[in-house]
Amino acid sequence: MRITTVGCGYLGAVYAASMASIGHEVLGLDVDQRKIDGLNEGIAPFHEPGFEKVLAEALASGRLRFSTDYSDAADYTAHVICVGTPQQIDGAGADLTYVHAAVDSLLPHLSDTAVVLGRSTVPVGTAASLRERLRAGGSDAPLAWNPEFLREGFAVKDTLHPDRIVYGLPEDPAEAARAREVLDEMYAPMLEVETPLVIGNYATAELVKVSANSFLATKISFINAVAEVCEATGADVSVIAEAIGLDDRIGPKFLRAGIGFGGGCLPKDIRAFMARAGELGVTEALGFLREVDHVNNRRRDHVVNMARKALGGSFTGKRVAVLGAAFKPDSDDTRQSPALYIASKISGRGADVVVTDPAANERVHAERPNLAIAEDAFAAAKDADLVLLLTEWTQFKELDPVALKEVVGTAHMIDGRNVLDPQQWRDAGWTYQSLGRP
Numbered sequence: 001m002r003i004t005t006v007g008c009g010y011l012g013a014v015y016a017a018s019m020a021s022i023g024h025e026v027l028g029l030d031v032d033q034r035k036i037d038g039l040n041e042g043i044a045p046f047h048e049p050g051f052e053k054v055l056a057e058a059l060a061s062g063r064l065r066f067s068t069d070y071s072d073a074a075d076y077t078a079h080v081i082c083v084g085t086p087q088q089i090d091g092a093g094a095d096l097t098y099v100h101a102a103v104d105s106l107l108p109h110l111s112d113t114a115v116v117l118g119r120s121t122v123p124v125g126t127a128a129s130l131r132e133r134l135r136a137g138g139s140d141a142p143l144a145w146n147p148e149f150l151r152e153g154f155a156v157k158d159t160l161h162p163d164r165i166v167y168g169l170p171e172d173p174a175e176a177a178r179a180r181e182v183l184d185e186m187y188a189p190m191l192e193v194e195t196p197l198v199i200g201n202y203a204t205a206e207l208v209k210v211s212a213n214s215f216l217a218t219k220i221s222f223i224n225a226v227a228e229v230c231e232a233t234g235a236d237v238s239v240i241a242e243a244i245g246l247d248d249r250i251g252p253k254f255l256r257a258g259i260g261f262g263g264g265c266l267p268k269d270i271r272a273f274m275a276r277a278g279e280l281g282v283t284e285a286l287g288f289l290r291e292v293d294h295v296n297n298r299r300r301d302h303v304v305n306m307a308r309k310a311l312g313g314s315f316t317g318k319r320v321a322v323l324g325a326a327f328k329p330d331s332d333d334t335r336q337s338p339a340l341y342i343a344s345k346i347s348g349r350g351a352d353v354v355v356t357d358p359a360a361n362e363r364v365h366a367e368r369p370n371l372a373i374a375e376d377a378f379a380a381a382k383d384a385d386l387v388l389l390l391t392e393w394t395q396f397k398e399l400d401p402v403a404l405k406e407v408v409g410t411a412h413m414i415d416g417r418n419v420l421d422p423q424q425w426r427d428a429g430w431t432y433q434s435l436g437r438p
């Protein structure tokens with residue numbers, strides 16, 4: 001299949017390279033010339049394990065190239081919208097500017113056999129309105145919605161070996177048949193190995209994605225709410241998570257209590273879902289998501305308070321080491337990162353904050369010049385009055401408490417991800433605190 005991806009950000013670039021790696025001819029389109037030049041040279045615009053290898057192999061195969069010239073799309077059949085849908089600057093809903101721009105840029109170049117596929121996460125109702133936009137622009141191209149579920153850090157694996165594939169097909173039978181034909185060919189290798197295929201209409205496919213992310217966010221906030229109760233009672237949230245996770249109706253995943261979720265998806269997706277429910281007159285249906293968001297935000301502020309107490313009531317003149325800035329390990333993404341939120345808050349209140357992150361240092365330096373950056377945990381922790389572990393990189397999980405104690409001013413650790421062994425750290429002479437664990 002000849003495929004274009006419109007948008008070469010996280011989703012589009014990984015998708016383009018992955019689809020080329022399974023034999024398709026792929027053209028990645030984006031408006032950012034620097035990004036396109038880099039991708040054509042095999043340079044990833046973000047940190048993602050395994051991506052540069054797939055990118056290099058796909059470029060070498062001759063089946064993948066990137067361009068800013070949308071007229072190149074004329075020779076391609078399947079056009080996959082992979083642009084971002086960030087939270088609106090002045091509201092909770094999703095900003096669809098890039099999605100509309102993607103369709104508008106494609107319109108003049110769609111051939112008679114073209115099919116448009118949406119992969120971006122969008123509010124329910126968007127696909128129907130984009131179909132109208134195509135028709136108003138003079139194109140009869142069928143449109144289908146095909147949400148993605150990739151996780152940062154596992155993006156290539158999740159694209160090539162998805163848990164499930166979802167098609168949101170148009171009502172018109174002829175359009176649906178054509179869209180399905182193209183989708184089936186694109187995903188032939190995945191369908192051959194019996195990846196579950198779920199088919200619905202536009203609204204269903206759009207809602208599958210936001211429902212999945214809302215459920216994951218709810219699971220995290222649920223266990224974080226339990227952690228709050230644990231802190232008031234002396235119970236251990238990690239033991240509770242283990243015990244309830246053994247019930248296979250609940251399952252053990254996404255029950256890690258800590259400073260909560262961040263990233264470019266979960267926070268904005270739950271807010272956009274609530275905003276859309278409001279527009280549809282069913283605000284109350286998603287009222288619980290407001291609480292999910294509140295619990296999540298509360299955990300960050302709780303850690304700021306714990307840090308203040310640990311420092312004797314004031315941040316002024318205190319040196320605080322922050323281990324981790326990315327919203328999760330194996331990523332350099334700092335969007336909505338709880339780690340960066342906490343680091344910035346503490347810095348804003350007068351502490352000298354030194355941050356270190358194995359992948360996000362450069363990004364932090366560019367975005368938050370007020371935060372000092374260190375090469376590694378030992379450099380960050382030098383003379384620190386307090387150390388905060390906020391992103392659970394393997395490097396930090398494996399830190400030797402005895403060696404780290406040698407460099408700090410005061411051996412006080414707040415483990416915001418509950419990943420260190422409390423006994424081991426206390427035995428090494430640290431005051432050790434975590435979230436929802438005694």
Ligand code: UDX
Nearest residue numbers: 149150151152220254255256260261262263265327328
């Ligand atoms: C998420 C969804 O998992 C993915 O399916 C979707 O396509 C995009 O959004 P991602 O944002 O990459 O993926 O990260 P994810 O692994 O879901 O983690 C999100 C956040 O939740 C991170 O900040 C992580 O630290 C936090 N988290 C996760 C917890 O705090 N506890 C957990 O138990 C799990």
